[in-house]
Amino acid sequence: MKPKNQRLVLVSAALVAVLVAVLLAMWGLRSQASFFYTPADIAAGKAAEGAGARLGGMVEKGSIRRDADGVTIRFVLTDGKAQTPVIFRGIVPDLFREGSGAVAEGRMQGGTFVADTILAKHDERYMPPELGNLAAEHKAGKTLEQ
Amino acid sequence: MIAETGLAALWLAAGLAAYQFLLMILALRSSIEVARPMRAVAAVQGALTLLAFAMLLLVFARSDMSVALVFENSNSAKPFIYKVAGAWGNHEGSMLMWVTILAIAGAFVALFSRRTGERTLIAALGSQAVLALGFYAFLLIASNPFARLFPAPPDGQGLNPLLQDPGLAFHPPTLYLGYVGLSVAFSFAVGALLTDEVDARLARAMRPWVLGAWILLTLGITAGSYWAYYELGWGGYWFWDPVENASLMPWLAATALLHSINVLAARGALKAWTMMLAVIAFSMSMVGTFLVRSGILTSVHAFAIDPERGTFLLALLAIYVGAAFILFAWRGATLKEGAPFKLVSRESGLVVNNLLLSVILGIVFVGTLYPLFVEALSGEKLSVGAPYFNAVAGPLALVLAILVGIGPLLSWRRERRPILGRLKVPALLGASGLAITIILAPRIGILPRLGFAVAAFLAAASILPLVGRNPLRAPLATWGMVVAHFGVAVALTGMAANAAFSSERLAIAKPGETLSVGPWLVRLDGVTPTAGKNWTAIEGELRASRGEGAITLTPETRYYSDPPTSTNESAIRTFWNGQLYTVIGKQDPAGAWQLRLWWKPFVTLIWAGGALIAIGGALALLGRLLPYFRRRREPEWRRRYA
Numbered sequence: 001m002k003p004k005n006q007r008l009v010l011v012s013a014a015l016v017a018v019l020v021a022v023l024l025a026m027w028g029l030r031s032q033a034s035f036f037y038t039p040a041d042i043a044a045g046k047a048a049e050g051a052g053a054r055l056g057g058m059v060e061k062g063s064i065r066r067d068a069d070g071v072t073i074r075f076v077l078t079d080g081k082a083q084t085p086v087i088f089r090g091i092v093p094d095l096f097r098e099g100s101g102a103v104a105e106g107r108m109q110g111g112t113f114v115a116d117t118i119l120a121k122h123d124e125r126y127m128p129p130e131l132g133n134l135a136a137e138h139k140a141g142k143t144l145e146q
Numbered sequence: 147m148i149a150e151t152g153l154a155a156l157w158l159a160a161g162l163a164a165y166q167f168l169l170m171i172l173a174l175r176s177s178i179e180v181a182r183p184m185r186a187v188a189a190v191q192g193a194l195t196l197l198a199f200a201m202l203l204l205v206f207a208r209s210d211m212s213v214a215l216v217f218e219n220s221n222s223a224k225p226f227i228y229k230v231a232g233a234w235g236n237h238e239g240s241m242l243m244w245v246t247i248l249a250i251a252g253a254f255v256a257l258f259s260r261r262t263g264e265r266t267l268i269a270a271l272g273s274q275a276v277l278a279l280g281f282y283a284f285l286l287i288a289s290n291p292f293a294r295l296f297p298a299p300p301d302g303q304g305l306n307p308l309l310q311d312p313g314l315a316f317h318p319p320t321l322y323l324g325y326v327g328l329s330v331a332f333s334f335a336v337g338a339l340l341t342d343e344v345d346a347r348l349a350r351a352m353r354p355w356v357l358g359a360w361i362l363l364t365l366g367i368t369a370g371s372y373w374a375y376y377e378l379g380w381g382g383y384w385f386w387d388p389v390e391n392a393s394l395m396p397w398l399a400a401t402a403l404l405h406s407i408n409v410l411a412a413r414g415a416l417k418a419w420t421m422m423l424a425v426i427a428f429s430m431s432m433v434g435t436f437l438v439r440s441g442i443l444t445s446v447h448a449f450a451i452d453p454e455r456g457t458f459l460l461a462l463l464a465i466y467v468g469a470a471f472i473l474f475a476w477r478g479a480t481l482k483e484g485a486p487f488k489l490v491s492r493e494s495g496l497v498v499n500n501l502l503l504s505v506i507l508g509i510v511f512v513g514t515l516y517p518l519f520v521e522a523l524s525g526e527k528l529s530v531g532a533p534y535f536n537a538v539a540g541p542l543a544l545v546l547a548i549l550v551g552i553g554p555l556l557s558w559r560r561e562r563r564p565i566l567g568r569l570k571v572p573a574l575l576g577a578s579g580l581a582i583t584i585i586l587a588p589r590i591g592i593l594p595r596l597g598f599a600v601a602a603f604l605a606a607a608s609i610l611p612l613v614g615r616n617p618l619r620a621p622l623a624t625w626g627m628v629v630a631h632f633g634v635a636v637a638l639t640g641m642a643a644n645a646a647f648s649s650e651r652l653a654i655a656k657p658g659e660t661l662s663v664g665p666w667l668v669r670l671d672g673v674t675p676t677a678g679k680n681w682t683a684i685e686g687e688l689r690a691s692r693g694e695g696a697i698t699l700t701p702e703t704r705y706y707s708d709p710p711t712s713t714n715e716s717a718i719r720t721f722w723n724g725q726l727y728t729v730i731g732k733q734d735p736a737g738a739w740q741l742r743l744w745w746k747p748f749v750t751l752i753w754a755g756g757a758l759i760a761i762g763g764a765l766a767l768l769g770r771l772l773p774y775f776r777r778r779r780e781p782e783w784r785r786r787y788a
Contacts, residue, residue, distance in 0.1 A: 007418075010419060017504050018508065021505040025508065026512075028534045029534060032534035033534065036527035054527075069654070070654030070738055071654060091652075091729065091732070091742055
């Protein structure tokens with residue numbers, strides 16, 4: 001191969017690689033990106049059944065129930081306009097409390113949000129970023145998710 | 147006085163960096179004689195930033211609360227080692243550390259590099275000075291680490307307890323050293339593009355820096371992964387968190403660069419390609435720094451929120467990367483391609499390696515930044531996590547791992563021998579690996595199953611370069627390659643085993659009750675309160691056995707007071723065939739405790755593989771540097787400028 005042709009082949013290979021990366025990424029993002037919703041969004045039917053999603057809100061007062069197995073909890077997240085029931089199996093963060101903010105990662109299943117992970121206000125200064133406008137107490141500062 | 151000394155040193159260093167840049171412009175426009183003081187200036191600049199950083203360590207060590215940074219990030223009750231580590235566990239301090247490493251790297255290049263032409267070296271030092279100048283401006287204008295508080299408060303606000311951990315104290319410096327090593331490769335590339343001296347000599351000058359940076363990035367990623375594994379208490383070793391991706395992206399680019407630079411050094415080919423990768427690798431370091439430091443992400447490690455800083459970093463990123471790409475577009479097209487090669491050759495193998503790594507890099511890059519773009523453009527919030535990265539990048543990584551086994555067997559320029567014959571044994575092992583997992587573990591997922599097969603193939607194929615010759619006489623660089631590639635197979639085995647065979651148990655237990663996980667029976671003996679220097683905790687006492695003698699594990703939940711936070715301290719016990727991982731949660735009203743137990747067979751191979759990859763890199767680096775030290779003579783700069 002002449003050096004000039006060789007460069008042509010290399011440049012086209014690089015362009016094809018970029019194209020493949022972008023196409024693969026677009027394909028992956030269409031099916032796998034998970035959107036952030038509030039309970040009002042859920043009530044409006046925005047979240048597709050079974051698709052990965054994040055749900056954020058305040059834990060409604062008096063809503064936390066523990067199942068008999070001791071590790072499954074059910075609670076309600078609210079944004080003041082609507083409520084969504086959530087079920088979670090696992091150890092919740094220490095500062096997961098009634099009346100404070102939390103974000104659940106999981107999916108909607110039959111009207112209930114099934115969470116794989118719960119992120120809660122981790123210390124006095126942290127608030128999940130999506131909840132910034134839900135709670136006036138949120139202040140810029142050190143942030144750490146549990 | 148200490149803080150003022152540090153600040154003054156920083157201003158002086160900034161002045162010298164500006165002078166260094168000026169010298170480069172003058173030297174490239176007229177004669178290189180103008181740049182005589184260049185090496186000395188770069189060395190002094192390095193020494194001054196080191197002084198400034200030492201002053202910062204000193205104010206932290208002395209808990210001088212009149213310095214705002216100490217007040218905000220330290221506390222006199224903290225253990226001494228974390229007081230010192232606190233110096234870089236915050237925004238200003240970590241940026242000072244960044245520029246310190248950058249300037250010292252520049253000083254090292256100035257003092258010891260004599261493989262490239264003098265003009266290229268001067269241009270590279272000039273480029274390094276511009277990089278440093280941006281960070282000096284950033285520190286002095288937007289984030290002065292030495293700002294005073296008046297009056298001095300009695301005590302500080304503390305350091306986030308998650309960061310109060312030996313792993314994390316030394317994690318950022320390792321990564322920063324890696325990032326900054328790539329800045330030297332970037333500067334060499336920019337210098338060579340300016341002087342039109344892109345050749346094998348340049349590649350040999352760049353190579354130790356790229357190798358060194360890559361080793362440190364590998365270690366940093368491996369250590370960070372283990373930190374997340376034991377500290378977060380979630381049992382996972384990689385979360386595809388944007389901050390993890392911020393260190394993975396420069397690593398992917400550096401891995402590609404590391405391989406293409408060998409083509410340039412050995413064959414003088416892939417010139418434009420390698421220069422492009424050098425620019426991309428440092429761009430990824432800047433992107434990583436921006437993601438972590440700007441507070442644009444709110445994730446496990448991103449602990450700064452301040453739009454001004456983010457904008458400043460973004461501007462620096464745009465200027466550096468933009469200027470380098472313009473330079474590349476201007477000069478890259480005129481680069482003469484080196485020696486030609488055939489379709490089946492070592493060069494082609496390395497091109498394919500580069501292409502696959504670049505595609506994976508692109509996928510990680512898009513997945514990491516996509517949520518930020520969407521939010522900036524439409525205000526809609528979304529997150530991209532493990533399902534995306536595993537599904538899109540996972541299969542490509544497996545294909546790459548297969549090619550890792552084949553590539554090193556090819557010869558330069560043109561492969562005349564049939565190589566498939568040499569791969570019989572590895573192929574057989576891979577196929578039997580597949581068969582064994584299908585028979586013995588029919589229900590595991592497709593990716594872990596293929597992972598086992600590819601790992602078996604690669605483990606055997608990776609040692610072939612040492613077969614058929616006297617291994618003791620093989621060059622160190624070859625040994626390094628073999629060890630690193632074998633490490634990939636080891637890590638892959640660990641990941642596949644973790645995905646396929648981990649067992650998890652989440653339940654409540656009262657003291658005296660027993661839970662089972664995998665082959666283990668774990669009894670909760672009791673729960674006791676305990677305390678450390680700046681925390682209190684509840685500690686569970688677990689007795690675990692699987693037939694033979696019992697062992698004791700003590701997971702904790704710790705409560706810190708300054709700032710008020712709690713962490714789960716997992717208790718992990720390592721055996722030759724896996725790890726038992728235990729976490730204790732809350733007590734329910736009936737008096738039972740939540741326990742989370744994992745049995746993770748062969749999970750440690752993940753980090754052992756990472757360590758092997760780094761050791762392979764270290765062997766290769768040693769192999770490249772040893773001849774250089776043996777031929778050691780009076781440094782050229784000393785002779786020239788004496």
